Amino acid sequence: MTSKPDAAPFCVLLVDDDHDVLGANARYLRIEGFEVVVANSADVAFERLHERDVDAVITDLIMPNTPGLAFAQKLRFSHPLLPIVFFSGHASVPDVVNAMRLGAVDFLEKPIDPEVLLKTLTDLRDRYERTAVVERTAFMPDETSAGTVSFRTRVLAYEKFIIEASLEEHEGSVAKVIDALKINRRTLNEKMVRLGIRRSGDSA
Amino acid sequence: MTSKPDAAPFCVLLVDDDHDVLGANARYLRIEGFEVVVANSADVAFERLHERDVDAVITDLIMPNTPGLAFAQKLRFSHPLLPIVFFSGHASVPDVVNAMRLGAVDFLEKPIDPEVLLKTLTDLRDRYERTAVVERTAFMPDETSAGTVSFRTRVLAYEKFIIEASLEEHEGSVAKVIDALKINRRTLNEKMVRLGIRRSGDSA
DNA sequence: TAAAAATCGGCAAAAATTTGCCGACGGACG
DNA sequence: CGTCCGTCGGCAAATTTTTGCCGATTTTTA
Known part of the structure; x- marks a missing residue:
């Protein structure tokens, strides 16, 4: 409904080889308060990704040069937790299966219903907000080497x-977390310390 | 091609409300060397699951009483890593998306091509052979853990x-992976064994 | 205000993982 | 052939993690 230009800039990378559609969607999303970066090919998309941090990627499954899946595959590797949303005109079941296997968050059908797109992104923003933070803090000390995130780092x-x-x-209830995650209290504690996790309150 | 009744008994739970199809597929898979347990409803399926350990579940998405998705959802609880394969006649994209979100391994289209089914299962057998071990050690043997997927399981x-x-x-190159992930060769090896990861090459 | 429920951290034993070293194997190549 | 390269696995030591136990504090609840 209300589209408020949030304080938190949620940045979406829109990838589509159709110039018109790309522009239209980008415009729409911007109006709705998202920050939008566009790319008309996988290569350009990667350039954009190097240039700046994005919080989600929306990409056409079928593109001239790079198949969308190959694109997603590379993406998955450099940005393990980055949400990817696919869309496509006539997707076959196997297509969808493969996309989801690569960790797609959703798969929309073309033509894209703006409402649906918006809802998807809004949900994403709400749900994955902190994920981006995690990525940013835990990953790559310097952004030069995008691919060299160590296994350990990623797992942590x-x-x-x-x-x-x-x-x-669980609203900060350690007890509930212990129960939900089935993790030893002591262990959870250790991890929180090690990973620098603080309850509800914040920095400083 | 050659289907050898392996020493390792790979047990498949086949769920379908169509008696004939169920029987036919079961027979076929048995001939191909799989151990097959059948169920014509979600409820029966759960009974079977309590009775014995199965290594994979193949289920129709649409069944009279329980929707396949609800079934999968419950299943996910009790067996977080258990491979589930769906099949359905006229699945919509959202259906597939939801199925995959629930962690489906694959989504086949009805009518099922025996060859495809076989290949899917064979791959599954190869890939998940050792995973079962992980599962067993990773979370509570008891089904008390009705609620969530344990922390450890998720991390694994x-x-x-x-x-x-x-x-x-990296096209199966362990050396490259070691370099990319910055992980000790020996460690990577251990993990691969523990997690049941096999290199690109495949079946027996 | 007292009792009960939650958190947290120190410590040390127990358990699990990681790693280095060594030898082996199969394939590619000169 | 003989070698080099990439892979694998056994073994044991080095490390890291996980857990249990105890007691101290803080927050909630009755």
Whole structure:
């Protein structure tokens, strides 16, 4: 409904080889308060990704040069937790299956209903807000080497994410988290310290 | 091609409300060397699951009483890593998306091509052979854990994902993965064994 | 205000993971 | 052939993590 230009700039990377559609969607999303970066090919998309942090990627499954899946695959690797949403005109079941396997968040059908797109992104923004943070803090000390995130780092980032998410879900109740995650209290504690997780309150 | 009744008994739970189809598929799979348990409803399926350990579940998406998705959802609870394969006649994109979100391994289209089914299961067998072990050690043996997926399980699943992705990205080159993930060769090896990851090459 | 419920951290034993070293194997290549 | 390269696995030591136990504090609840 209300589209408020949030304080938190949620940045969406829109990838589509159809210039018109791309422009239209971008415009629409911008009006709705999203920050939008566009790309008309996978290559350009990667350039954009290097230039700045995006919070979600919306991409056409079928593009001239790079198949959308190959694109997603590379993306998955450099940005493990980055939400990807596909859309396509006549997607076959296997297409959808493969897309989801690559960790797609959703798969929309073309032509895209603006309402649906908006809802998808809004949900995403709400749900994945902190994920981006995790990525940013835990990943790549310097942004030069996008691909060289160590295994350990990624896993730790994920652990952190899980715990923080669960913590939030249970309104900061450690006890509930322990129960939900089936993790030893002591262990959870250790991890929180190690990963620098603080309850509800914040920095400083 | 050659289907050898393996020493390792891979047990498949086949769920379909169509008696004839169910029987036919079961027979076929048995001939191909799988151990098959059948159920014509979600309820029966759960009974079977309590009776014995199965390694994979193949289920129709649309069934009279329980919608396949609801079934999968319950299943996800009790068996977070248990591979589920769906099949359906006229699945919509959203259907597939939801199925995959619930962690479906694959989504086949009805009528099922025996060849495809067989291949799917064979791959599954190869890939998930050892995963069962992980599952067993990863979370409570008891079904008391009705609620959630344990922290450990989730992390393991993620580790598995990272490794498999990297492996795929580097066309199965362990050396490259070691370099990319900055992980000790020995460690990577251990994890692959523990998580049941096999290199691109495949079946027996 | 007292009792009950939640958190947190120190410590040390127990358990699990990681890593280095060594030898082996199969394939590609000169 | 003989070698080099990439992979694998056994073993044991080095490390890291997980857990249990105890007691101290803080927050809620009755």
